[in-house]
Amino acid sequence: MHNSIYIGVIGAGICPDRTYDLARDVGFEIGKNGWTLVCGGLEGVMEGAAKGCTEAGGMTIGILPGLDRDTANPYIRVPIPTGLGDGRNLLVVRASDILVAIAGGHGTLSEIALALKTEKPVIGLETWNDINGVLYASDFRDAIQKIEEILDKKPKSKG
Amino acid sequence: MHNSIYIGVIGAGICPDRTYDLARDVGFEIGKNGWTLVCGGLEGVMEGAAKGCTEAGGMTIGILPGLDRDTANPYIRVPIPTGLGDGRNLLVVRASDILVAIAGGHGTLSEIALALKTEKPVIGLETWNDINGVLYASDFRDAIQKIEEILDKKPKSKG
Amino acid sequence: MHNSIYIGVIGAGICPDRTYDLARDVGFEIGKNGWTLVCGGLEGVMEGAAKGCTEAGGMTIGILPGLDRDTANPYIRVPIPTGLGDGRNLLVVRASDILVAIAGGHGTLSEIALALKTEKPVIGLETWNDINGVLYASDFRDAIQKIEEILDKKPKSKG
Amino acid sequence: MHNSIYIGVIGAGICPDRTYDLARDVGFEIGKNGWTLVCGGLEGVMEGAAKGCTEAGGMTIGILPGLDRDTANPYIRVPIPTGLGDGRNLLVVRASDILVAIAGGHGTLSEIALALKTEKPVIGLETWNDINGVLYASDFRDAIQKIEEILDKKPKSKG
Numbered sequence A, B, C, D: 001m002h003n004s005i006y007i008g009v010i011g012a013g014i015c016p017d018r019t020y021d022l023a024r025d026v027g028f029e030i031g032k033n034g035w036t037l038v039c040g041g042l043e044g045v046m047e048g049a050a051k052g053c054t055e056a057g058g059m060t061i062g063i064l065p066g067l068d069r070d071t072a073n074p075y076i077r078v079p080i081p082t083g084l085g086d087g088r089n090l091l092v093v094r095a096s097d098i099l100v101a102i103a104g105g106h107g108t109l110s111e112i113a114l115a116l117k118t119e120k121p122v123i124g125l126e127t128w129n130d131i132n133g134v135l136y137a138s139d140f141r142d143a144i145q146k147i148e149e150i151l152d153k154k155p156k157s158k159g
Helices: A017-032 A045-056 A084-094 A106-117 A140-153 B017-033 B044-054 B085-095 B106-117 B140-154 C018-030 C045-055 C085-095 C106-117 C139-152 D018-031 D045-055 D084-095 D108-119 D142-151
Strands: A006-011 A037-039 A058-064 A078-080 A100-102 A122-125 B006-010 B036-041 B057-066 B078-081 B098-101 B121-124 C006-010 C036-040 C059-064 C079-080 C098-102 C122-125 D006-010 D036-039 D060-066 D078-081 D097-100 D123-126
Touching: A006 A017, A006 A045, A006 A084, A017 A045, A017 A100, A017 A140, A037 A045, A037 A084, A045 A058, A045 C122, A058 A084, A078 B057, A078 B085, A078 B121, A078 C122, A084 A106, A084 B078, A084 D084, A084 D108, A100 A106, A100 D097, A106 A122, A106 B044, A106 C139, A106 D084, A106 D108, A122 A140, B006 B017, B006 B044, B006 B106, B017 B036, B017 B044, B017 B098, B017 B140, B036 B044, B044 B057, B044 C122, B044 D142, B057 B085, B057 C106, B085 C045, B085 C085, B085 C106, B085 D123, B098 B106, B098 B140, B106 B121, B106 C085, B106 C106, B121 B140, C006 C018, C006 C045, C006 C085, C006 C106, C018 C036, C018 C098, C018 C106, C018 C139, C036 C045, C036 C085, C045 C059, C059 C085, C059 D078, C079 D084, C085 C106, C098 C106, C098 C139, C106 D006, C122 C139, C139 D084, D006 D018, D006 D045, D006 D084, D006 D108, D018 D036, D018 D045, D018 D097, D018 D142, D036 D045, D060 D084, D084 D108, D097 D108, D097 D142, D123 D142
Parallel strands: A006 A037, A006 A100, A037 A058, A058 A078, A100 A122, B006 B036, B006 B098, B036 B057, B057 B078, B098 B121, C006 C036, C006 C098, C036 C059, C059 C079, C098 C122, D006 D036, D006 D097, D036 D060, D060 D078, D097 D123
Antiparallel strands: none
């Protein structure tokens, strides 16, 4: 029943409009492909991605740092309050098959690093440079293509 | 978008058919009422509740102890692997507004206690006796009625 | 270097003097035996046990719910702030070989249940009644004797 | 009683001798200054630092990823098994006042990022380059001097 691919989108809670729109483009493609979006549930990049995914009819999960479901942005279909603060970053990583990092600060960097530590693919868009292991993409289309390439190589039973 | 009530159903991963059916009855009512089911995602009581909720067209979330999404029972719409082992019990509690404990062993008891510790209502069905704070129900209809009574007393904005 | 036995003492952060003194008696015996005390680091039973253990020259660890080391009681030699709230209860259990529950409320009950779930021995002193699996002791001497009996049965390499 | 400064030393579990020795030099200074060493408790940089700190008579805490205390290196005075896997990285950060990153891979990078996210000072020694916020040191003496400068600026009551 839940045989979807889960794509985590990670990025800052505050971002310029340009970055928000980039996240929305990525989210839209995630929804269009029938993948599930996982994110931290708050504003900025997380909201942009969730908005795009929702617009494409996709499912959105927000794993929240606090205890209050109402802190989720309005495009989160399933909010999961954790009360773990930055500890929820690890849960975003663990719930995702592949991650897309969009811009971001130290929180995003921690998620990139935790994902790579557990050998999950991380695709980077205008984010921290020169992190070995990150697959850097030139734009949202390139990012989606990289996801598809990874999925093509995976055994079909996965996800 | 996510303005649903979240009802956690807690109970053992192995249980007699009778208990499974009781969980299914509770789950069905949860789905019928438009509430979201939260559970630990595995078999036994968790599966019975998720099956019932799904049969009523409801949303089901499974917060899993391990790292593998495929350990979720087939009626979980949104599986969240955590890798926290018994640590996921706290997350089941934190993601729920109200909990229903059905039978269960020490894991269930830990969830009952964690919920009461954070002042979340716990309704008990054929579960650990004489835990002060638990609202004991005589059957699944009584359990659902107790949920409705709690919700009637809550401010409308909650959940 | 760390080949000590770790005894967790669990109980409420507010308690009557009588219970505090009982915890202190238990803690003193823990220190006298060269065991290490693990607790939640706050006041009440946790402080009583840490005070007793310190008076006997023992080592005391406090695994704190918040982020501030200064919330530890003055008898904690090693405070570990976690920021996990009630999530730290599981860490108290995981850091302990054997637990002693003294009186206590729902938080203590969650620790009793989590310990039993992971098959760690729990000795009960004036605490939640009729929890199957708990080894109920009549007084602090009986509690310590029960610990010794458990240790005698364990392979020597453990702990 | 616990009014020590806690210095976290983070780095990989496997490292060249040269890096081990560098960690040992840092650890020795930590112990000599009466600070408490916090680390992940395993081998490599964590062991080097713990060995040095022990040789200087200092206290060493190891916050372990697994459930088994015996996975701690022999220079850990207080091992804390967590069973959280990489989730323990956040606990290393939360237990520390200041962190020193020595070389390291993605796990270390996640700790650097989590520390900076929560505005804890991070001193870098032969580690990930160009992470904004990291105070890069040229050798172990420079690292210790940077710690002292940070402590001099702190209010005396802290730690």
